Amino acid sequence: MxxxxxxxxxxxxxxxxxxxxxxxxxxxxxxxxxxxxxxxxxxxxxxxxxxxxxxxxxxxxxxxxxxxxxxxxxxxxxxxxxxxVPPLAPGVAERVIREELGQEPAALFDRFDAAPLAAASLGQVHRATYRGREVVVKVLRPGVxxxxxxxxxxxxxxxxxxxxxxxxxxxxxxxxxxxxxxxxxxxELDFRQEARNAEELRRNFAGNARVIVPAVEQELTRQRVLVLEFIEGTHVDRLHDRLARGDIRLGALVEAVIEVYVKMMLEDGVFHADPHAGNLMVAPDGRLVLLDFGMVLRVDVDTRRRLMQTALAVVRQDVDGVIGGFYELGILDPEVDRGTIRDAAQRLMAVVQKDDLSSRQIQRVVEEVLRTFYDWPLMLPSNLVYFGRAAVLVEGIGLRYDPDFNVLAVARPVAARSAVRLLQGTEGDVRTRLTDWTLDAASAVRTLRDILRRVEREELRVRWHPRDSLELQRFLAQQVRRALLALFAFTIALIASVIYLATRRLAVLVVGLVLAFGLFLVIFLLPNHLFQNPLRLRRSWPGR
Known part of the structure; x- marks a missing residue:
C-alpha cells in the first residue's frame, strides 16, 4: 500500500x-x-x-x-x-524511553517535560533535568x-x-x-553512532572559543534514545530581535559560520553533513551551537587537498586550475564541452573578485551560469553534495536579514586565512611527499625502461580496456534488437499478405500492414537507450 x-x-x-x-x-x-x-x-x-x-x-x-x-x-x-512533521502522540516518547532504558522517565530524570521541545522527521526532542543538569532527550520515532x-x-x-x-x-x-x-x-537511525559523532566534533572544537558542541550523557545513550547537554540559544533563522538590539553583528555571524564549516571540511576532515537553520543556534554570549550529529561525513586527505588547490586557483584567478580541479574532484563529466565550462567558470570567478555587486546582481549571474551547468553533465560527487548544502545555509543566513548582503565579500578573507593555515599544516608533510614523488619517479623510469625493452623484442601487446568491449557489446546488442524487431515487422506483413491472398479478407491485410508499419516507426524513432537491457541497472542498487 x-x-x-x-x-x-x-x-x-x-x-x-x-x-x-x-x-x-x-x-x-x-x-x-x-x-x-x-x-x-x-x-x-x-x-x-x-x-x-x-x-x-x-x-x-x-x-x-x-x-x-x-x-x-x-x-x-x-x-x-x-x-x-507533527509531534508524536502523548505517551509515545515515554514508551520508547521505557523500552530502551528499562525505567520510566520519572524515575530516570529529576524532571521530564512531556511537551516536546521540537519535533523532527526522524525524532523528537524533550527537555529534562538529569542529576541537576539541564539536558535534552532525543527519541527516535517508532516504526521510522x-x-x-x-x-x-x-x-x-x-x-x-x-x-x-x-x-x-x-x-x-x-x-x-x-x-x-x-x-x-x-x-541517523542509530543514536549510538550520533553520540560518537558528537563526541568527535566536541574534541575537534575543544580549543575553539566560538563554538559549542553539547556533551553526551553516555550512560543514557541507546539506539533509540540520546541524552545531550541542554544549551540555551536562538536558531539562526530567528535572530531578528538580537540583530536589531545589536547583540550580534550579521557580518561576524556569517564569518563565524564559514570558519566553522571550513575547519570541519578542510582541516579536520569530519564534516557535519546536515546543515540547515534548525541545526545551528547562537548562544546568549554569541557562540555558535552545533546540533544534530546523526549525519557526519569523513573527508579523506586527497579530497581535502584537491579542494584546497581548487580554492587557491580561484584566489589566483587561474581558470584552467579551477576547471582541472573540477575534473579531479569528479564534478565534471570527462565528455563535457570544456569551452562552455571555461566561459561559465570565468564569469563565476569575476563575480567572486568583485565587492561592489549587489546580491541581486550576483544571483542573476549565478543563476545564468547554473543554467549552463543544468544543460551539461555536471555530476556532483556525494561528499560535495553536503558541502553545497553548507554553502546554501551560509548564503541563506546573510540574505535572510539583509537582502543586499554580499556573502562573497565576507567569505574571501576567511578562505584566504584558512588557505594559509592549511598550507602551514601541510609543510610538515613535505618530506613525506618528496619521498613519495621520488619513489613514483623511480617507478616510472623502471616502467618506461621495461616498455622499451619489450618494444625491442617485439613483445609489446596492446590490450583493450574491458569498458570498451562492454560499450561495443552494448551497441551490437542494440542493433541486434533493432534487426530482430524489423524482422518481426516484416514477418507480420508477410503473414498478413499470405492470409489475404488465401481468404481475400481486406481487414486482415490492413491490420497486418498497420502493425508492421507501427513497428518500423518504433525502430526508426525510438532512442538507442530504449533498446538496452534495463535489468543491468539493478546491479547499482544498494545491497545487490
Whole structure:
C-alpha cells in the first residue's frame, strides 16, 4: 500500500518534469511553461513531499542545494521543508524511553517535560533535568526504520524505470543522491553512532572559543534514545530581535559560520553533513551551537587537498586550475564541452573578485551560469553534495536579514586565512611527499625502461580496456534488437499478405500492414537507450 501511495503521489510530478524536457516524453521540443505555472507546481511539490513523510523530507533537504538538478522556483520551495512533521502522540516518547532504558522517565530524570521541545522527521526532542543538569532527550520515532526502508525501495524502483526509459545526467545525479542517502541514513537511525559523532566534533572544537558542541550523557545513550547537554540559544533563522538590539553583528555571524564549516571540511576532515537553520543556534554570549550529529561525513586527505588547490586557483584567478580541479574532484563529466565550462567558470570567478555587486546582481549571474551547468553533465560527487548544502545555509543566513548582503565579500578573507593555515599544516608533510614523488619517479623510469625493452623484442601487446568491449557489446546488442524487431515487422506483413491472398479478407491485410508499419516507426524513432537491457541497472542498487 505504501508503494502505491508514493508512486501515485509522485507520478504527476515525474510526468510533468519529463514533458518539460520533451513535449512527447521521448521526442519533441521542451514544453514552454510560464513562471507562474512553475511556481504553483513547486508549491504543490513541497506540500506532497511533506505529506510523504520523513524519508522524502530528508531527501528534499539535500536536493535544495542542487541547482544542477532542480532549477528555481523548485529549489526555494523544497528549501522550506525543514521537518514539517507533527509531534508524536502523548505517551509515545515515554514508551520508547521505557523500552530502551528499562525505567520510566520519572524515575530516570529529576524532571521530564512531556511537551516536546521540537519535533523532527526522524525524532523528537524533550527537555529534562538529569542529576541537576539541564539536558535534552532525543527519541527516535517508532516504526521510522521500516518506513525509511520501504520508501527507499520504492524510490529505487522509480529511479530504475527513469534510468531505463529516460536516461540523463539529472536522473543519474538523482540516483546517486538517493543511493548515498540510503548508505548514510542508517547512522541517523542509530543514536549510538550520533553520540560518537558528537563526541568527535566536541574534541575537534575543544580549543575553539566560538563554538559549542553539547556533551553526551553516555550512560543514557541507546539506539533509540540520546541524552545531550541542554544549551540555551536562538536558531539562526530567528535572530531578528538580537540583530536589531545589536547583540550580534550579521557580518561576524556569517564569518563565524564559514570558519566553522571550513575547519570541519578542510582541516579536520569530519564534516557535519546536515546543515540547515534548525541545526545551528547562537548562544546568549554569541557562540555558535552545533546540533544534530546523526549525519557526519569523513573527508579523506586527497579530497581535502584537491579542494584546497581548487580554492587557491580561484584566489589566483587561474581558470584552467579551477576547471582541472573540477575534473579531479569528479564534478565534471570527462565528455563535457570544456569551452562552455571555461566561459561559465570565468564569469563565476569575476563575480567572486568583485565587492561592489549587489546580491541581486550576483544571483542573476549565478543563476545564468547554473543554467549552463543544468544543460551539461555536471555530476556532483556525494561528499560535495553536503558541502553545497553548507554553502546554501551560509548564503541563506546573510540574505535572510539583509537582502543586499554580499556573502562573497565576507567569505574571501576567511578562505584566504584558512588557505594559509592549511598550507602551514601541510609543510610538515613535505618530506613525506618528496619521498613519495621520488619513489613514483623511480617507478616510472623502471616502467618506461621495461616498455622499451619489450618494444625491442617485439613483445609489446596492446590490450583493450574491458569498458570498451562492454560499450561495443552494448551497441551490437542494440542493433541486434533493432534487426530482430524489423524482422518481426516484416514477418507480420508477410503473414498478413499470405492470409489475404488465401481468404481475400481486406481487414486482415490492413491490420497486418498497420502493425508492421507501427513497428518500423518504433525502430526508426525510438532512442538507442530504449533498446538496452534495463535489468543491468539493478546491479547499482544498494545491497545487490
Amino acid at each position: 505504501r508503494a502505491v501511495q508514493v508512486f501515485f503521489q509522485l507520478l504527476p510530478f515525474v510526468v510533468a518534469f519529463l514533458v518539460d524536457r520533451r513535449r512527447f516524453l521521448i521526442v519533441g521540443r521542451p514544453a514552454r511553461r510560464s513562471v507562474e505555472r512553475h511556481r504553483r507546481r513547486a508549491e504543490r511539490l513541497a506540500t506532497t513531499v511533506a505529506e510523504l513523510g520523513p524519508t522524502f523530507i530528508k531527501l528534499a533537504q539535500i536536493f535544495a542545494a542542487r541547482a544542477d538538478i532542480l532549477p528555481e522556483p523548485y529549489l526555494s520551495a523544497i528549501g522550506t521543508l525543514t521537518d514539517r 526504520e521500516e518506513l525509511v526502508r520501504q520508501d527507499l525501495e520504492v524510490s529505487f524502483r522509480i529511479l530504475f524505470l527513469l534510468n531505463a526509459l529516460f536516461p540523463s545526467h539529472q536522473v543519474r545525479a538523482i540516483s546517486a543522491i538517493v543511493t548515498e542517502f540510503s548508505r548514510r541514513v542508517s547512522d
